[in-house]
Amino acid sequence: MFPFGCSKKVGKLFTVKVCSLEAELEFNLKWNTTGKELLALVCQTIGIRDSGYFGLFHDDSNKGNAWLQPNKKILQQIHPKQTHCFMLLLKFYPEDVSDLSQDASLHLLFLQVRQLILRGDIYCPAEVCVLLASYDVQAKHGDYVSSTHKCGMIACKDLLPSSVFHLFSMTPDMWEDRIKHWYSQHQGLSRREAELEYLKLAQELKMYGVTLYPGSNKDGAQIWLGATPTGLNIYCAENAVDPHSSFRWPEIKNFGFKNEKFTVELVKKCSQNVVFVAQHVRMNGVIFDMCSGYHKLFLRRREPNSREGERVKSHTREEKCKRQVEQEKQLRESAEKGKAIAEAKLLRREEELKLFNAGLHRYREAFELLSEKSRVVEEQAWLLTESATSYEQRVNRFSSTRPTDQLPSTVENMAAVDQGGTSSGKFEFERNQYLPPYGEEPPTKLGLTAEPSCIRIVPSHTMMCQAPKYCLSDPEAPLNPPQSSSDQLCPGVPSMVPSSDTFMNQLLAEIEKEKTEYLHKSRHLFQLCKDLSLKIDELKN
Known part of the structure; x- marks a missing residue:
């Protein structure tokens, strides 16, 4: 007989939707499909071999949330007018997370435990939450790289329970810094290794793998009954974290229920049986099914050389070899x-x-060129210094050998000299030199000798007359021009000698000009040497 008024329809198909924490599947099933057949079909589709840990969870309007019974038909457990949607979850938590041999099973367990911790169903201290969050980030993003990591990349609200934020007055940036501190120390962990470390840390928590059922004891006090992979726990109503009493599966002789009472018979005869009164009879069936599954897994894990154990070990070895090959490939x-x-x-x-x-070769060439240029500049400076010294010596010699009182006076009555029509022309006396050229030896003959000279009439305003060169045999003797008419330079033209003031002014102007040029070149040379020194220091560095 079919519940809810359903009639048998041979060949009739119905559609169910199965959702996991990261995928969604849809199947067309026959009317007589059982829960065990649907679970096997889902595990085969996803590629899960550890199907004994999983179950299909659904929302029952009569029972509340319930697991799909494996040995009953699906249409006998759901209402035909409801949406046929199931959740693939771990029904039985492994006693040791290393018992899961497949990466897919381990990943689904990681997602489920992570969700329970973030939701607050599994109590976790703040320090452990930060460490778990660092493994979560490592599994999601890989190794920490400081150059690519940006502030705000770690979403703390998706990594930590909301209760942690209320307990501590810390900003999201402060939480991110603490997570990043641990995250940077997980270099080299793959996604599977990070998830395995996450689960190993999570299975040490007190509430890991505990399924709580509300009820009361035989005295009527409100308590919680918790089924775990290792046994049964009794919790007080005020504290659902620390168990009031615990009973491991080897200490339990038998368990069962009658009506609302669920009884646990212990091995020790001196101990009283544990009585748990459920809120309704159907809950006792769920508790019995959960305890039976955990007890079966507990015994199977400890059976020596069992077929299931050998199969698990074989799968574990295969997965290990496969991971080693993948790691070698990745390393290669x-x-x-x-x-x-x-x-x-x-x-x-x-x-x-x-x-x-x-570049170094070019710098060396430039250094050699600058060195050569520096040498040339130094030689030019030396030549300028020698030239200035020569000029000073000539001036000193001239000043010491040509007294001003012995200069010839200006010839009077110079009018009408230019018989060619230049009546008002002005004669200018130009003296070549009174001393022998620098570096020449004076003549050995004592006395004065005069060279012939001529008078050149300048039509505009000046007439230049070349003065005779007097050679002195004695450098210390005073220089005296001839005074007699026989010693005149040009016959018929009066002898003319420029005044001492005019000649000295011309000589001083020439010396001043040379001095100015010398100072200008000296400053230019100093600046050039300074630039050269800076370039040499730059090339050395």
Whole structure:
């Protein structure tokens, strides 16, 4: 007989939807499909071999949340007008997370435990929450890289329970810094290894794998009954974290229920049986099913050389070998990638070295050119110094050998000299030199000798007359021009000698000009030497 007025319809199909924590599947099933057949179909589709830990969870309007019974038909457990949607969850938590041999099973357990911790169903201290969050980030994002990690990349609200934020007055940035501190220490962990470390840390929590059922004891006090992979726990109503009493499966002789009473018979005869009064009879059936499954897994895990144990060990070895092959492949690929990167870096360094050597060669050439230029500038400075010294010596010699009182006076009555029509022309006396050229030896003949000279009439305003050169045999003797008419330079033209003031002014102007040029060149030379020194220091550095 079918419940809810359903009639048998041969060949009739119905659609169910199965959702996991990361996927959604849809199946068309026959009317007589059982819960065990649907679970096997889902596990086969996803690729899960550890199907004994999983179950299909659904929302029952009569029983509340319930697990799909494996030995009953699906249409006998759900209402035909309801949406046929089931959740694939771990019904029985493993005693040790390493018992799950498949990565898919381990990943689903990781997602489920993570959800329970974030929701607050599994109590977790704040320090452990931060460490668990660091493994979660490692499994999601991989190794920590400081160059690519940005502030706000770690969403603390998705990694920590909301209760942690209320307990401590810390900003999200402060929580992120604490998570990042642990996250940076998980270098090299793969996704499976990070999830396994997460679960190993989570299974040490007091509420891991505990399914609580509300009820009362035989005295009527409100208590909680918790089924765990290792046994049964009794919790007070005020504290559902620390158990009031615990009974491991080896200490339990038998368990069962009658009406609302669920009885646990212990091995010790001196101990009283534990009586748990459920809120309704159907809950006792769920508790009995949960306790039976955990007890069966507990015994199977400790059976020596059992068929199921051998199958699990074989699958574990296969998965281990597969992971080793994948790790070797990844290491090989990473080594090849690192080798290619190293070769590219080496080529880049060689190119940089060639450019550096070329630049160094150019700098050396520039240094040699600047050194040569510095030497030339120093030689020019030395020549300028020698020239200035020569001029000073000539001036000193002239001043010491040509007294002003012995200069010839200006000839009077110079009018009408220019018979060619230049009546008002002005004669200018130009003296070549009174001393022998610098570096020449004076003549050995004592006395004065006069060279012939001529008078040149300048039509505009000046007439230049070249003065005779007097050679002195004695450098200390005074220089005296001839005074007699026989010693005149040009016959018929009066002898003319420029005044001492005019000649000295011309000589001083010439000396001042040379001095100004010398100072200008000296300043230019000083600046050039300074620039050269700076360039040499730059090349040395």
